[in-house]
Amino acid sequence: MAAASVRIQILKANASDILTDLDLSNDELSYLLDLALEVKRAPREFAQSLAGKSIALLFEKPSLRTRLTFELAIKQLGGDSVFCEGPIGGREPLKDVARNLDRWVNGIVARVFSHATVEELARWSAVPVVNALCDGYHPCQALADVLTIRQRFGDLRGLKLAFIGDGNNVAHSLMLTAVRLGMNFALGCPEGFGPNPEVLAQAEGLSATSGASLEVTHNAARALDGAHAVYTDVWASMGQEQESARRTAAFRPYQVNAGLFGLARPDAVFMHCLPARRGEEVTDAVMESPRSVVFDQAENRLHAQKALLLMML
Numbered sequence: 281m282a283a284a285s286v287r288i289q290i291l292k293a294n295a296s297d298i299l300t301d302l303d304l305s306n307d308e309l310s311y312l313l314d315l316a317l318e319v320k321r322a323p324r325e326f327a328q329s330l331a332g333k334s335i336a337l338l339f340e341k342p343s344l345r346t347r348l349t350f351e352l353a354i355k356q357l358g359g360d361s362v363f364c365e366g367p368i369g370g371r372e373p374l375k376d377v378a379r380n381l382d383r384w385v386n387g388i389v390a391r392v393f394s395h396a397t398v399e400e401l402a403r404w405s406a407v408p409v410v411n412a413l414c415d416g417y418h419p420c421q422a423l424a425d426v427l428t429i430r431q432r433f434g435d436l437r438g439l440k441l442a443f444i445g446d447g448n449n450v451a452h453s454l455m456l457t458a459v460r461l462g463m464n465f466a467l468g469c470p471e472g473f474g475p476n477p478e479v480l481a482q483a484e485g486l487s488a489t490s491g492a493s494l495e496v497t498h499n500a501a502r503a504l505d506g507a508h509a510v511y512t513d514v515w516a517s518m519g520q521e522q523e524s525a526r527r528t529a530a531f532r533p534y535q536v537n538a539g540l541f542g543l544a545r546p547d548a549v550f551m552h553c554l555p556a557r558r559g560e561e562v563t564d565a566v567m568e569s570p571r572s573v574v575f576d577q578a579e580n581r582l583h584a585q586k587a588l589l590l591m592m593l
């Protein structure tokens with residue numbers, strides 16, 4: 281039970297792990313956003329919420345935001361974290377790694393190359409596993425992003441989010457999260473760089489239930505029409521560096537510059553998960569424009585992940 285001055289009760293998630301954006305129910309997702317705002321409003325009220333709990337952060341890829349916001353979130357909630365960088369399961373099977381960790385810690389946050397790695401960790405670990413980015417999803421990012429849009433526009437239902445660029449992990453997570461919340465979602469991407477068909481089919485099913493519209497198009501202008509939020513991400517994700525030249529050629533017309541950004545609503549915000557490559561997927565002018573909310577997104581990683589940890593541990 282939360283302290284008296286906290287305006288919200290801490291409810292636990294039903295799922296034991298967060299491997300994709302679908303592991304929280306729609307109600308839990310909406311509740312998480314409320315909890316994140318309360319944690320942001322009154323951080324000290326939660327200062328002991330994870331007292332006595334330890335969390336392992338296992339990162340196979342570099343990170344600024346995810347690592348630091350998880351470390352700070354855990355510390356500010358009264359818990360402890362340990363960090364381990366490098367290939368997970370290189371020296372011993374993942375099932376052994378998972379069964380070592382669950383003897384020491386109360387939760388695992390893992391950034392991995394392959395989604396199968398977080399699935400295997402979750403399968404063998406007795407403690408919750410949270411996906412901190414894999415090749416298919418970036419669920420923690422999407423939580424912070426919809427929180428950011430809600431802070432800017434209020435009720436999410438009926439807003440339009442346009443993602444311009446690669447149908448990648450961030451696009452998948454945003455697509456799944458947005459349509460469940462009743463947000464219209466459009467992905468404008470070059471041919472051959474669309475979302476994973478299985479993820480798209482899942483998102484289509486969710487949008488049919490929520491009434492949100494969902495569109496994948498190669499026409500960026502069409503995706504941007506009526507958009508409240510314009511989102512982009514790098515053209516080559518971590519692990520795809522060798523494809524950079526081919527991708528740059530294909531993605532060039534999809535750069536979010538003043539011209540493309542101007543096709544969205546006049547009050548549209550610009551969003552990016554960061555790190556950004558100025559001059560590639562976005563221009564410096566758009567990144568630095570008054571309608572850029574990229575640092576609000578970065579801040580909200582902290583609040584959203586605190587809420588997630590409170591619900592999972």
Ligand code: CP
Binds near residue numbers: 342343344421554555
């Ligand atoms: N957006 C994001 O996940 O940033 P990092 O790669 O720095 O963690």
Ligand code: NVA
Binds near residue numbers: 413448449513517555
């Ligand atoms: N799509 C990017 C996101 C980085 C936060 C990547 O996977 O590298």
